[in-house]
Amino acid sequence: MDSQDKISVRNLNFYYGQVRRVTNVTIDIKANQVIGIIGPSGCGKSTFLRTLNRMNDLILGARVEGMVLLDGEDIYDPEVDVVDVRRRVGMVFQKSNPFPKSIYENVAYGLRIGGVREKDFIAERVEKSLRDAALWEEVKDRLDDNAMRLSGGQQQRLCIARALAIEPEVLLMDEPASALDPTATLKVEELIQELKKKYTIIIVTHNMQQAARISDFTAFFMLGELVEFDETKQMFTKPQKKITEEYITGRFG
Amino acid sequence: MPVPCAYHVHMRKNARHNRLKEEAIRLLLFSSSITVVILLAGIFLLLLMKALPAFREISAGEFFLTGVWDPTGYERSHYGILAMIKSTVMVTAGAMAIAVPLGVGTAAFLNEIAGPRLREVLKPVIEILAGVPSVVVGFLGIVLFGPMIAKLFGIHSGLNAMNGSLLLAIMSLPTIISISEDALNAVPVSFSEASFALGANRWQTLVRVKMPAAVSGVIAACMLGMGRAIGETMTVLMATGCAIAMPVSFLDPVRTITSAIAIELGEVAFNSTHYYALFAVGLVLFCMTFAVNMVSDVILHKYQSLQR
Numbered sequence: 001m002d003s004q005d006k007i008s009v010r011n012l013n014f015y016y017g018q019v020r021r022v023t024n025v026t027i028d029i030k031a032n033q034v035i036g037i038i039g040p041s042g043c044g045k046s047t048f049l050r051t052l053n054r055m056n057d058l059i060l061g062a063r064v065e066g067m068v069l070l071d072g073e074d075i076y077d078p079e080v081d082v083v084d085v086r087r088r089v090g091m092v093f094q095k096s097n098p099f100p101k102s103i104y105e106n107v108a109y110g111l112r113i114g115g116v117r118e119k120d121f122i123a124e125r126v127e128k129s130l131r132d133a134a135l136w137e138e139v140k141d142r143l144d145d146n147a148m149r150l151s152g153g154q155q156q157r158l159c160i161a162r163a164l165a166i167e168p169e170v171l172l173m174d175e176p177a178s179a180l181d182p183t184a185t186l187k188v189e190e191l192i193q194e195l196k197k198k199y200t201i202i203i204v205t206h207n208m209q210q211a212a213r214i215s216d217f218t219a220f221f222m223l224g225e226l227v228e229f230d231e232t233k234q235m236f237t238k239p240q241k242k243i244t245e246e247y248i249t250g251r252f253g
Numbered sequence: 254m255p256v257p258c259a260y261h262v263h264m265r266k267n268a269r270h271n272r273l274k275e276e277a278i279r280l281l282l283f284s285s286s287i288t289v290v291i292l293l294a295g296i297f298l299l300l301l302m303k304a305l306p307a308f309r310e311i312s313a314g315e316f317f318l319t320g321v322w323d324p325t326g327y328e329r330s331h332y333g334i335l336a337m338i339k340s341t342v343m344v345t346a347g348a349m350a351i352a353v354p355l356g357v358g359t360a361a362f363l364n365e366i367a368g369p370r371l372r373e374v375l376k377p378v379i380e381i382l383a384g385v386p387s388v389v390v391g392f393l394g395i396v397l398f399g400p401m402i403a404k405l406f407g408i409h410s411g412l413n414a415m416n417g418s419l420l421l422a423i424m425s426l427p428t429i430i431s432i433s434e435d436a437l438n439a440v441p442v443s444f445s446e447a448s449f450a451l452g453a454n455r456w457q458t459l460v461r462v463k464m465p466a467a468v469s470g471v472i473a474a475c476m477l478g479m480g481r482a483i484g485e486t487m488t489v490l491m492a493t494g495c496a497i498a499m500p501v502s503f504l505d506p507v508r509t510i511t512s513a514i515a516i517e518l519g520e521v522a523f524n525s526t527h528y529y530a531l532f533a534v535g536l537v538l539f540c541m542t543f544a545v546n547m548v549s550d551v552i553l554h555k556y557q558s559l560q561r
Contacts, residue, residue, distance in 0.1 A: 058449060060369075087452035097443035100466055110451040113461065159447070166451060 005069075006031040006170060006200045007052065012066035014044070014051055014224075016059065021047045023224040025066075029217075031169075034196050036215030036232065037204045040247070044224035045204045046094075049172050052202065053089035054082050070170070087114065090168030094175040096155035098147035098162070103130075103139050106147045106158055110166035125165055133161035134191050153184025160191065164199075171195065173203040177210065189214050208248060212236050220244050300536040307332075307529035316533065320499040322513070324527040332530050334537060336499040340414065340507035341541070343500060344489060347418025348425060348482045353475050355422070356429030360471075363430070364437040365459050376434075383427035387487040394420045394492030406504055412494035415503040420488045425478030432477060436470020437463055469553045476549030483542055486511040510538045 007029040014022035022044045029035055037045045047056065054075060056062045067074045075085045087110075098106050107126040116122060126143075130136040135157040139150070147158055156176055163171060173192075177185040192201055192214050205211050211218050212232060219229040220239075228235065228244045239245045246252060308316070311332045319333030359379075363372050398419050399411035440463045448458040464471070494506025495516065508516075514531055521528045 053450065055446065055450060058446070083452045083454060086450055091450040093443060093446065093450075095443060097441070097447045099444060099447065099462055109448070109453075109461070113448075113451065113453045113457045162447070162451065 004030050006071065007202075008067075008069040008072075009052075010067040010069065012048075012051060012064070012068060014047055014056065015063040015065075016047075017061045021224050022051065025226045027219060027226060027229055029200060029202065031200050032196055032198075033216040034192060034201045034203065034214055036211035036218045037202065037221060038206075038208055038211045038218060038247075039221035039227075040252070041206075043221040045221045046174050047224075048221065049174055049202060049204050050091075052170070052172055053086050053091055055086075055091065057082060087166050088168055089170045089172060090163035090166065091172045092156070092159050092163055092174065092176045094178055096152060096159050096179070098150070098155050098158050100146065100148055102144045103147050103150070103158060104143040107161050107165050110162060114166060129161040129165040130158075132164050132195070133157045134187060134194075135161055151184075153180050153187060156180060156184070156188060157191065160188075160195075164195075168199065170200045170202065173201065175204055175206055178206055185210075208250075220247065222247070297539065300532055300539055303529060303532035304536045305529075307526060307533045310526045311530060311533075316530075322497050322508075324517075324521075324530065330526070332526075334510070334534055336497065337508060337510045337513050337534065338537070338541075340493075340500055341483060341509040341511070341538075343414050343503065344417040344421060344493065344507060344509055345479060345482045347414060347503060348421035349475065349479055351418060351422035352425045352429055352478055352482075356426050356474070356478065357433050357471055359426075359430045360433035360437060360474075361459055361464075363434050365455060365463070376431075379427050379430050382423070383431075385424075387424065387485060388491070390420050390424055391488040391491030393423075394488065399492065402504075408504055410494065410506070412492055412506055413504050414493060414500055414507045417489045417493040417507065417509070418503065420492055421482040421485055424485060424488065425481045428481055429474045429478040432474035433467070433471045436467040436474065439470065440466045472552050473549060476545060480542055480545055483538070483545065484511060486515050490515055510534055510541075514538075 005028045007027075009025055009027045009029075012022060012025040013020060025048060037049065039045045050056045051064055052068060052075075056064065064076055068076060070085070070088065073080065075089075099109065101109070104126055107129050108122050111122050111125060127136060127140075130139065135154060138154060139145075139158075147155065150158060156179075160171075160176070177188045180188065189210065192203065195201060196216075203211075203215065215232045217229065218232045218235045220227045220235070222243065228239060228241050230240065235244065236248060239248060316332055316334060318335065319331070320335040320339070321331040321333045322336060323331040363375060367375065394416050395412070398416050402411035402413065402416055403409065404411075444462050444466055445458050448462045453461070489507075489509050490512040493509065493512065495508045495512055496506035497508050497513075498505070500507045514535055517527070518531050521531060
């Protein structure tokens, strides 16, 4: 681990009841990179992602061992406030999940619960976040419309804007484009390239071409273990392990 | 032209058979739903037919705008229902003022804070509360709440509007809790997850995300509870004192629409003006509950369309 590492995971195990879902993962993630996580269904990649902002805390009977260091500080330390962790490590989910509120209120939500009152500041931040999420031009004239009326791709970009509004340092994305059509997917992918200038992005994807296209580093998970982690170029041309090669070339998965 | 083989003939027969079956099922379901409409219309018509003769002798102005109800008056009869309406409205509003915050709060507790084991215990207990007969609740009002209210406010009798409100609140609580909890439970987990991921705590998530998303169900729950309260007869008959006078405060004894009908209809001369007047009173009650349902329906639709 060196000082530029944004997130360092050390010997992380995740248990759900008696079952171990993530096994002994150690990984270092540098700031302002896009890290793609690939692997077959049920390999624990989403579970792993959710340990990085303690979303698994919400699951009854879940238990975590090991450390997740965010800027060198363990987010599982009892002293650490989980609210603070989640404000620094934002998340976008597989299925877009805007609140049944107006577009504006969706983006403002994180600020409001954080205690921000100044209207001008909120308005400014809402616009900035929507611009960053490449949605502003499409919705600027109907910010008071219910977010549920947006298309699937727009909803997902709204969810990204909502996550950006509280200016996290890391953005976790759990298959953010899996429910989108190719055009909307392209938009989200372009967006990710833009966002990595400001954020560290960790993205779980089912789609290997997507990982190859957008990520700087790729992590390959299988059966809860981190099999291989390398630069994407390296991984997709000369993987170190046989099983990675087999997965990438589509022999299973 | 190809000759149809046996299989195709069979299939075609089957198709006709299926169509008939579909049609029969459709008809059956349609007739069962239309029965409800016919029943409702029938009740309304019956009330209307029995109520209209009352207005041969009572002026509508007296009936709706005065508060003295004295059908067996010495000099002349008085048929003003304003006091009864006010009684019903007071007792119901009082009940809702107690039951809505308590019920919605309990639902939120059950849904958000209570662990699965506590919920397993509490939910059935609450549902048993719904099964307590109203006469037992009324009894509770006479022997428990009545004396307590009398002592607390230094009045000689605790059988009054407040007592009725308390009891009706107890009776509508199970409905409000149970249906509100269902509504909260039906809020997609993805909403709460999104909220938590943005750094919200459980309270913020409950108040700002789950409650607004469940609001239509919660309102429906409260309206159903209110319907229960407005129509409840035995409890208010036993516990509210049943005085026929315009109530001023919650410490006054009241006679609600329901208890007036229950008390008087058994002793009234058949086909007398008083008899018809009681049906007119019943019609008013019918219209009140109908209005409550209509309003709740409108609110429901408004919120549902907002959520889409």
